[in-house]
Amino acid sequence: xxxxxQNIEKETVEKVQSLAGxxxxxxxxxxxxxxxxxxxxxxxxIRFISAxxxxxxxxxxxxxxAFERWLTMSEPEWxxxxxxxxxxxxxxxxxxxxxxxxxxxTLDEVDPELLRTYEKLGIPLYEQEVLAGVKNRVAVDAVxxxxxxxxxxxxxxATAGVIFCSFSEAVKEHPELVKKYLGTVVPKSDNYxxxxxxxxxxxxxxxxxxxxxxxxxxxxxxxxxxxxxTGQFERTLLIADKGSYVSYLEGCTAPxxxxxxxxxxxxxxxxxxxxxxxxxxxxxxxxxxEEGRGGIYNFVTKRGDCRENNAKISWTxxxxxxxxxxxxxxxxxxxxxxVGEFYSIAIGNNYQQIDSGTKMIHLGKNTSSRIISKGxxxxxxxxxxxxxxxxxxxxxxxxxxxxxxxxLIGDTCSAHTVPYIETKNPSAILEHEATTSKxxxxxxxxxxxxxxxxxxxxSLIVNGFCKDVLQHLPMEFAVEAQKLVGIxxxxxxx
Amino acid sequence: xxxxxEIKNLHxxxxxxxxxxxxxxxxxxxxxxxIMGPNGSGKSTLSxxxxxxxxxxxxxxxxxxxxxxxxxxxxxxxxxxGLFLAFQYPLEIPGVTNMTFLKTSVNAVRRGxxxxxxxxxxxxxxxxxxxxxLRLDDDMLKRPLNVxxxxxxxxxxxILQMSVLExxxxxxxxxxxxxxxxxxxxxxEGVNALRDTQRGMLVITHYQRLLDYIxxxxxxxxxxxxxxxxxxxELALELEKSGxxxxxxxxxx
Ligand SMILES: Nc1ncnc2c1ncn2[C@@H]1O[C@H](COP(=O)(O)OP(=O)(O)OP(=O)(O)O)[C@@H](O)[C@H]1O
Ligand SMILES: [Mg+2]
Numbered sequence: 001x002x003x004x005x006q007n008i009e010k011e012t013v014e015k016v017q018s019l020a021g022x023x024x025x026x027x028x029x030x031x032x033x034x035x036x037x038x039x040x041x042x043x044x045x046i047r048f049i050s051a052x053x054x055x056x057x058x059x060x061x062x063x064x065x066a067f068e069r070w071l072t073m074s075e076p077e078w079x080x081x082x083x084x085x086x087x088x089x090x091x092x093x094x095x096x097x098x099x100x101x102x103x104x105x106t107l108d109e110v111d112p113e114l115l116r117t118y119e120k121l122g123i124p125l126y127e128q129e130v131l132a133g134v135k136n137r138v139a140v141d142a143v144x145x146x147x148x149x150x151x152x153x154x155x156x157x158a159t160a161g162v163i164f165c166s167f168s169e170a171v172k173e174h175p176e177l178v179k180k181y182l183g184t185v186v187p188k189s190d191n192y193x194x195x196x197x198x199x200x201x202x203x204x205x206x207x208x209x210x211x212x213x214x215x216x217x218x219x220x221x222x223x224x225x226x227x228x229x230t231g232q233f234e235r236t237l238l239i240a241d242k243g244s245y246v247s248y249l250e251g252c253t254a255p256x257x258x259x260x261x262x263x264x265x266x267x268x269x270x271x272x273x274x275x276x277x278x279x280x281x282x283x284x285x286x287x288x289x290e291e292g293r294g295g296i297y298n299f300v301t302k303r304g305d306c307r308e309n310n311a312k313i314s315w316t317x318x319x320x321x322x323x324x325x326x327x328x329x330x331x332x333x334x335x336x337x338x339v340g341e342f343y344s345i346a347i348g349n350n351y352q353q354i355d356s357g358t359k360m361i362h363l364g365k366n367t368s369s370r371i372i373s374k375g376x377x378x379x380x381x382x383x384x385x386x387x388x389x390x391x392x393x394x395x396x397x398x399x400x401x402x403x404x405x406x407x408l409i410g411d412t413c414s415a416h417t418v419p420y421i422e423t424k425n426p427s428a429i430l431e432h433e434a435t436t437s438k439x440x441x442x443x444x445x446x447x448x449x450x451x452x453x454x455x456x457x458x459s460l461i462v463n464g465f466c467k468d469v470l471q472h473l474p475m476e477f478a479v480e481a482q483k484l485v486g487i488x489x490x491x492x493x494x
Numbered sequence: 495x496x497x498x499x500e501i502k503n504l505h506x507x508x509x510x511x512x513x514x515x516x517x518x519x520x521x522x523x524x525x526x527x528x529i530m531g532p533n534g535s536g537k538s539t540l541s542x543x544x545x546x547x548x549x550x551x552x553x554x555x556x557x558x559x560x561x562x563x564x565x566x567x568x569x570x571x572x573x574x575x576g577l578f579l580a581f582q583y584p585l586e587i588p589g590v591t592n593m594t595f596l597k598t599s600v601n602a603v604r605r606g607x608x609x610x611x612x613x614x615x616x617x618x619x620x621x622x623x624x625x626x627x628l629r630l631d632d633d634m635l636k637r638p639l640n641v642x643x644x645x646x647x648x649x650x651x652x653i654l655q656m657s658v659l660e661x662x663x664x665x666x667x668x669x670x671x672x673x674x675x676x677x678x679x680x681x682x683e684g685v686n687a688l689r690d691t692q693r694g695m696l697v698i699t700h701y702q703r704l705l706d707y708i709x710x711x712x713x714x715x716x717x718x719x720x721x722x723x724x725x726x727x728e729l730a731l732e733l734e735k736s737g738x739x740x741x742x743x744x745x746x747x
Contacts (some may be wrong), residue, residue, distance in 0.1 A: 441548065446585040448569035449545050449578075450595070450655065451602035460598055464589030464638065 024286060025487075027256035030117045030226050034145065037094035039229075043067065046199055049094050049146075053168045056175060066188040066198030073192045079355035080384040080416060081324050083260070083297065091262060092230040093200045096147040107150060114149055118142055121253060123222045125150050138218040138249075138476065139164055143234060145227050146202030153217065161210035162246075164219055167235050170206030177208055181239055185268035185305045185332070193264040193299040193326075197233045201266065204234035209244040209275070218247050218474055223265075225254040225285070225296070231262040238268070240275035242308070247278040247474055252321070254286040258294045260323060261286075269304035271311035273335065277304060278314045280473055281329075282481055285321035290491065292351025292380075295323025302329035306338035306364075314341035315358070316472045318481045320488035323352060328386065330359035333367035333395075340369040343469040345481075347462075347488050348381030348413065357387035357418075362395040362428075371402040374466045377413035378492035384416040391428040398425065404434040407465050409458065409492050437465075444493065454493045459486030496561050498523045498694040499544075499663050505554035506536075506543050513539045515719035516555070521663070521694040528697045528705055530730060531716035532738045537698045538582055540716070541667045545579040546572050559663060574606030576662030580652035580669050582698075587639040592651065595639045596621055596658055603659060624657045628684050645672035653684040664688070665696045670704040682707030702734040717741045 037048045046067055050060040075086075099111035107115065107125060118125050123140060139153035141164065148166030157164050163174060170178050188198040205221040225232045240246055254261065263285065271277050279302075288295025298321075304313035315329040331340025342358035360369035369389065377383040389400045406415035417434050439461050447457035463470070463482050473481055497520035506514035513536045521527050531537055543550040544557060546569040557564045564572055587595065601611040612620070625635060628650050640648050649669050656664055666685070670678055685695070685708050697708060705713075705727060713729040714721045715738070722741045723729065 440585075443585050443587060445545075445547050445569060446581065447587075447599075449573055449581075450599035450659070451570050451573040451606060452598060453568075453570050453602075456598070456602060460590055460595070461587055464587055467589035 024256060026121060026253035026284065027286060028120065029255035029257075030113060032111065032113050032226070033098040034095045034227055035098050036092045036227070036230070039092055040089045041091070041093055041200065045093055049200060049202065052094065052096075053171070055171055058179065059171060062183070062188070063199050066195050069189040070192070070195035070199055073189065073195055075192050079326055079386070080382060081326060081353040081355050083324055083353075086262060086297070088196075090229070092227065093233070094202060095145045095227040095230045097144060097149075100147050100149065110150060114144060117144070117224070117226075118149075118222075121222070121224070123251075125152060138220050141166060141205045141219075141221040143203050143205070143221060143223045145225060145230060145232065148203045148205075157216065160216050161213055162215055163206065163208040165206055167201075167204040167206050167237065170237070174206070174208070177239065178206070178237065181237055181268070181270055183268075185270060185303050186266050186301050190301060194266050194301045197235060197264050197266045197301075200231075201233045201235040204236040204265070205238075206236070207238040207246065207248065209240045209246045211241040212243040213241075214244065215246040218249060218476065220249040220251065223250065223252040225261060225263065228257055228259065229261070231264065233263075234265045236265070236267040238277060238279070239270045240272065240277050242272045243274045245276045247280070249280040249282070249474060249477060251282045252285050254296055256286050256289070256294065260295060260297055262297050262299070263322075264299045265301075267300070267302040267329075269313055271304065271306050271308075271313050273308035274310045276312040276314075278474075279304070279316070279329075280477065281315075281317040281319070282477060282484065283317065283319045283321050283325070284484060284488075287321045287352050287488070288323040288350065290350050292323070295352070296321065297324045298322035298327065299324075300327040302327065303332065304330070304340070305332045306335050306340065309335040309364070310337045311335050312339040312341075314343070314472070316343040316469065317345070318469075318473070318484065319344070319346040319354065319356060320484050325352075325354040325356050327356045328358055330361065331369060332361045332363065333369065333398075334363045336364040337366045338364055339367070342369075342371045342373070343472045344373045345376070345466045345469045345485070346374070346383060346385075347376045347485065348378065348383045349489055349492055350379040350381060352379075352381040354382070355384045355386055357385045359388040360390070360400060362389075362391045362398040362400070365394070365396045366398070367395055368399040369401075371400070371404070372468055373404045374469050375404075375406045375415055376409070376462055376465065376489070377406070377415050378409035378489055380412045382414045382416070384418060386418045388420040389422075389430060390420075391423040391425050391430075393424045395425050396427050398428045400428075400430045402430075402432045404432075405465065406436040407462065408436065408438045409489065455486070455490055458489050458493050462486070462489060496558075497521060498560060499696070500558040500561075501555070502558070503555035504543070504552065504557065506539060507551045507553050508539065508549060512553070513719055514543070517716070517720055519714060519721055521696060523694055524691040525711045526689065526695040526697060526708060528699060528710035528713045528730060529716050530699060530713065530733060532742060535717050536719045537716055538667055541579055541582075541665045541696075541698060544665055545569055545577060570602070570606070574603050578656050578659055578661030578664045580649075580656055580664065580666040582667040582671075584640050584648045584652055586641045588641050590639050591636055592639050593618075593621065593635045596655065599655070600658060621658055625654055627687065628654050628657070629680050630654055646674060646677045649673055650677060650681060650684075653681050657684055657688060660688070662692065663694045663696075665698070667698045668700065669697075670699050670701060678704065679707060702730045705730050715741050
């Protein structure tokens, strides 16, 4: 056999092997010593977390108040998801790598095992590498279980006046900003999971963009759950001051484990006059196995407030992971002429359950919102779009366009669309379109006749179906997301 | 020398109904065969079973491509082996541009053959050239595959795919139906450009007209699931005058 041919065969074999192992390639776990709070949830645990983070008294009080409210609340039951009772006393609420105890100042001081984890995940923590590698630079905040491991490009961002750091650091270094905005978009007791998060939140990212500043690079946070039986409760707060612009992306992965793990995050966005925030998510938490064992319970509250005139907030999400997704990134269109957008791809395979959508609350005049939702269901999954468009009395000439498309693969999955529309102002113009389609055997056969195998064919068809949303992702993530779409549907046909 | 495509005593059932009932046919490299036959006689069934579509069960007989049986081989591997089917009813794929589809297809086939994938720039040039020859607007390459294409545009697009994939054995299922006279000539030119000593073609049609432009070496009449007559190009002319009455009768009897 010729050398060239041998090489090709070797490559082919390797490629096939890597594809086979790629089902959930982030499923490894990191073997590392962690410090945990004792199991269970009570005031002492909250004091423990707050003390660990050396928080000021006001924040501890804030947490305790949230905890008190949480005790009086109960889990929401309206979503189309079904899971066994969660025992909140059987979880760890704080876990941090021991090596993070004495706060490494530079990457060289960070535990190499942690650095290897991010390398394996493909997350660039070394600024030089980013600078050498790609055209578009991205600053990363890496959150591992309950702590932030590193935040890159901080100095360069600081020269532009941009603050990008972990939430814990922001509490220490910019308490006035945190105090001013924390909980102003998502109140502590907004729902059961926000109250829980407000009581025990661990780490997350903090972003502040000063007036009239265009953030000089993409910002991103990468969340990793590693410890078993540990909940992750991160909190992100992002403020775009007058006339500023920022594009932010978050990614999430977790090891494959047989038990379910809880993730209850809160994200608050504030856009002041003429500011624009573009917030993208590629959610790839471990979805569980083919039999529905394991996977993350993802109960997340994300909300953006277009607080002043002409502000714009745009959510783009690619949701492929998690056993359960309960998530409704929303916009409050408070200022006049404000704009809210929601672009979503939600993919369910095997036994995944998704209940996701958005809320567009029109309060100001001439406000407009746009919702494009693409739901894909395969295997035995269930996928519900739940969306609310609410036009308040003073919201003259509000407009909304909603398009909700569902794509079914096979006969054992389901898709639902649950729109709520309330209008208290007759000048509103609302459009709603919904479609449901199936990938037909004919389409698959057509693609196969042209040389694509069944999985490539599904990936191609689904990517076509999602195109309108994919194009809203930042360029550097769009390609990755396209691949993810294909991978998450592996095994859905044939 | 063995034939490029050899169909031996082929019996095919669809949903437990036998549609092809002992069909035999062989196409050598360099030949163009035409198949004509009444509606419902099994022409599309033949094309689907050659391409390996699910639900078309071979109960007896065999299909050999270059001496290798296609039985049990999945559709993509047949494509990689060089078999191409221009569909009677091409499918639409929303959101996937014609260009993306072509590229995915060509690269899938190349990968399957252990060849290197084509780089984006040279592929673009290659496709543009082919499209131009078929008088397909550049614009058509940017549109989602077959979505909103007119009947004739879809057929021309099938020929574009064929000329880009350069198959060993091409089957054209009624590619002429729905084409206006100019499009018919263009498509025929496209097909003729691919005529080659290495390549075989099976052209399914209802109309002698197409065969004025694509001169077949051999014409078969398919009726009642069998080849009932094989002849030269003249056979098509005869059919034009007398219809299928004689042949349909033969089978029923
Ligand atoms: N899925 C199916 N179930 C049952 N019968 C089928 C199925 N597919 C095809 N047939 C039948 O098989 C026969 C042959 O059909 P086929 O489409 O091959 O004919 P054709 O020669 O291509 O006809 P036309 O000239 O109209 O295109 C027809 O009687 C058709 O109804
Ligand atoms: Mg037919």
